[in-house]
Every structure is written in structure tokens, then in C-alpha cells.
Amino acid sequence: MSLVHVIKQDAYDTATIRRKLEDCGVVACSRGDRVLLKPNMLGAFRPEKAVTTHPAVVEAVAGICVDSGAEVILGDSPGAVSMEKAMAACGYEPLVKHMGLQTLDLSRTVTVAGTHFRDIRLAAQALECDCIVNLPKVKTHGQMLLTLALKNLFGLVPGLGKAHWHLRTGGDQAQFARLLADIAHTVLSRVRSVHVADGVVSMEGRGPSSGRPRQTSFLAVSGSALALDTAVCSLLGFPAGDLPVLEPAGRLFPEEEHSVELRFAGFDREPTLPVVGNFRFIEVESLGRPLLFPPFLWRLLRSWWVPMPKVARDKCVSCRQCARICAAEAISFAGEVPYPVFDQAKCIRCYCCEEICPENAITVVRPLFRRLFQPGRPKSVPRADENNAGENGQAQQ
Numbered sequence: 080m081s082l083v084h085v086i087k088q089d090a091y092d093t094a095t096i097r098r099k100l101e102d103c104g105v106v107a108c109s110r111g112d113r114v115l116l117k118p119n120m121l122g123a124f125r126p127e128k129a130v131t132t133h134p135a136v137v138e139a140v141a142g143i144c145v146d147s148g149a150e151v152i153l154g155d156s157p158g159a160v161s162m163e164k165a166m167a168a169c170g171y172e173p174l175v176k177h178m179g180l181q182t183l184d185l186s187r188t189v190t191v192a193g194t195h196f197r198d199i200r201l202a203a204q205a206l207e208c209d210c211i212v213n214l215p216k217v218k219t220h221g222q223m224l225l226t227l228a229l230k231n232l233f234g235l236v237p238g239l240g241k242a243h244w245h246l247r248t249g250g251d252q253a254q255f256a257r258l259l260a261d262i263a264h265t266v267l268s269r270v271r272s273v274h275v276a277d278g279v280v281s282m283e284g285r286g287p288s289s290g291r292p293r294q295t296s297f298l299a300v301s302g303s304a305l306a307l308d309t310a311v312c313s314l315l316g317f318p319a320g321d322l323p324v325l326e327p328a329g330r331l332f333p334e335e336e337h338s339v340e341l342r343f344a345g346f347d348r349e350p351t352l353p354v355v356g357n358f359r360f361i362e363v364e365s366l367g368r369p370l371l372f373p374p375f376l377w378r379l380l381r382s383w384w385v386p387m388p389k390v391a392r393d394k395c396v397s398c399r400q401c402a403r404i405c406a407a408e409a410i411s412f413a414g415e416v417p418y419p420v421f422d423q424a425k426c427i428r429c430y431c432c433e434e435i436c437p438e439n440a441i442t443v444v445r446p447l448f449r450r451l452f453q454p455g456r457p458k459s460v461p462r463a464d465e466n467n468a469g470e471n472g473q474a475q476q
Contacts, residue, residue: 141174213273246427281295289433389441
């Protein structure tokens with residue numbers, strides 16, 4: 080059985096977070112250890128947007144490691160901007176300077192073989208460390224429903240290599256889940272790890288970047304990524320069996336990590352589950368072939384059925400991050416057009432463009448043909464900020 084500490088934490092106060100993490104005793108390293116801190120650094124998003132791991136959590140963990148005499152490396156591989164630009168926006172740059180942290184070297188890579196995929200290229204430095212402290216942000220995800228500890232390790236794939244994997248798995252949720260399980264198992268079977276989930280303010284609705292920040296007031300800490308993801312599902316009231324990555328990961332990780340013991344700290348009374356009420360999960364559209372369409376017809380009708388990205392021209396700032404992240408080359412800025420143009424025939428519906436857009440200018444819409452078959456459903460796949468769900472469901476005290 081794997082232990083998961085659930086710590087009540089209402090605010091991003093570095094000193095308080097550090098003290099509580101030290102009290103639970105899971106985040107620990109020795110003098111001379113090389114420790115990689117792996118936050119969720121999706122892109123150049125400010126901390127208050129709740130897209131990335133808050134700098135107060137990163138600073139608290141870094142302080143524990145530095146004061147233990149460890150050599151600390153901080154880094155992630157953002158999707159469409161440089162790590163330096165992302166670090167500045169996310170609030171990590173001052174930590175690197177005043178704490179003397181190193182940054183992850185993404186130029187050196189190593190190719191590893193997983194159970195399902197044999198040629199996974201990862202940042203070599205991650206596998207050379209003595210310990211990885213994995214720092215996921217608790218939030219919803221357009222393809223994988225929630226992005227937690229297992230999913231966060233996908234950030235060890237350098238740069239646009241992540242877009243390559245979206246193209247290779249073709250928008251298939253089960254295939255992508257197997258890839259995530261392979262990466263997590265390959266890394267965590269070689270390197271000692273600790274996992275600290277930032278759920279002080281989470282993201283609900285249309286995550287991982289277009290949802291709404293939600294006060295959820297907890298940190299979750301464990302030595303097992305599988306156990307932590309299972310535990311966070313129960314804290315939010317999400318059926319763990321519905322989280323796509325847990326099924327393939329469960330086949331790869333040891334049996335003892337499948338059972339979870341929750342140990343609560345800082346709550347006025349023993350909480351009942353879910354700890355967070357009325358959390359707004361993402362509405363995920365099926366990308367597969369409906370039974371009424373035979374395979375030969377599906378090839379013709381797929382682009383008329385599967386929800387597609389669409390740009391709000393008044394929000395677009397022509398940063399072109401969407402075009403850079405699109406491995407299918409389905410996005411172009413033709414001529415003098417200042418906004419992206421989507422080639423629906425090339426688009427694989429991975430929705431990376433929506434995920435990476437810093438202005439929330441890209442939405443996902445259901446084609447007219449699908450709306451005719453499913454009357455009553457809105458044109459746009461809803462985001463959290465389009466309704467009031469979850470506003471009053473705070474974490475238990």
C-alpha cells in the first residue's frame with residue numbers, strides 16, 4: 080500500500096508550505112544528491128492563471144533540497160516557447176538566481192524503450208539525477224481528463240518532440256495514455272522520485288490552459304506517482320477508473336502502488352470524500368468512429384463529426400505559437416492574414432493549439448453535421464468560465 084499525504088493549504092505562502100512538507104517527511108534528499116525539480120511549465124503563463132505549478136510550491140521544495148546540500152536542477156520543456164521565457168512568466172526566474180539553481184539542459188537527449196513504444200527521446204539529465212521531485216499542477220486536460228503526476232512527466236520530452244508524439248498517436252486517447260505510462264514507468268523505475276501536487280488553486284473546466292482557477296486548498300504528497308494520481312481523483316470526486324493513464328500505468332507499476340492510504344494533515348476534522356465539492360471536470364468529446372458510420376464512410380465524414388479548433392479573431396495576437404506546436408502542419412498564417420487558418424483535413428484533433436494559446440483565443444467547436452445528429456448540444460465545447468458551476472464548492476475545512 081502506498082501512502083499519500085493530503086495537506087490542508089489555503090494560500091501560497093512559501094514558509095508555511097515548506098514547514099508542512101518537512102513535517103510529512105517525504106521530500107528529503109542527501110548532501111551531494113543531484114535533484115531535478117520538474118514543475119508543470121506548459122508555457123509562458125502567469126502564476127495567477129493556475130496553468131503552471133505556483134512558484135511558492137517550487138521555492139518551498141527547492142529550499143528543502145538546497146539546505147540539505149543537494150545540487151538542484153529546475154526545468155521542464157514548454158510546448159512552443161523557450162524554457163527561459165516560460166520561467167520568467169511563471170515566476171521561477173528569481174528562484175533560479177537567488178537560490179543558485181541550475182536549469183535543465185534540453186539539448187542532451189537519450190532514447191529509451193518502453194513497453195508500448197520503443198523509441199522515446201527524453202532529456203538525458205533527468206535520468207542522470209539521483210532524485211526527481213515531480214511537481215504537477217492539479218488541473219483538467221482536454222485529452223487526458225486530468226493532468227497529474229504521471230502526465231506531468233511528459234514534459235521530459237524535449238520541445239516539439241511532444242507535438243511529434245501527438246501526431247504519432249493520432250489523437251487516440253488510449254494510445255497516448257500508453258505513451259504516458261511508458262514514459263513515467265521508464266523514468267521512475269530508474270530514478271528515485273517524490274511527487275508533490277499543487278492543488279492550492281487548481282484549474283477546472285476546459286484545461287489545461289483555458290479553464291478557470293479554483294480554490295481547492297490542498298497539497299498531495301507521495302513517493303508514488305500512480306498512488307498520487309489515484310488519490311487526487313478521490314479528493315476531487317473523479318472516478319479513478321475513468322482516468323485514461325491509470326489503466327496502462329497500473330499494468331507497469333508494482334502491485335503495492337495500486338492501493339492507497341490517505342493521511343490528512345491540517346484539517347479541522349477528518350474529511351469525507353470528495354474533499355473538493357462540485358469540481359467542474361472537462362467535457363471530453365469522443366474522437367472515435369460512431370457505430371452508425373462504417374469504416375469507409377468514416378474516412379470521408381470524420382472532419383464533419385469530430386470537434387475542431389476555431390480561432391476568435393478579436394483575441395488572437397498573432398504570436399504563432401499554435402503553428403509552431405502543430406506537428407500535423409494543419410495551421411498556417413497565409414499571406415497578410417493575422418490569425419491562424421486551420422486545414423481540417425490535416426488536423427488530427429489533438430487540440431495542442433488550444434492548450435498552448437496564451438490568449439485563450441482558440442476554442443473547440445462541434446461541426447454542423449454533428450449538431451444535426453445531436454440536437455440540443457451547444458456549438459462550442461464548454462469551458463468552465465461559460466457557466467457558474469463549481470464556484471460555491473470549496474474544499475472542506
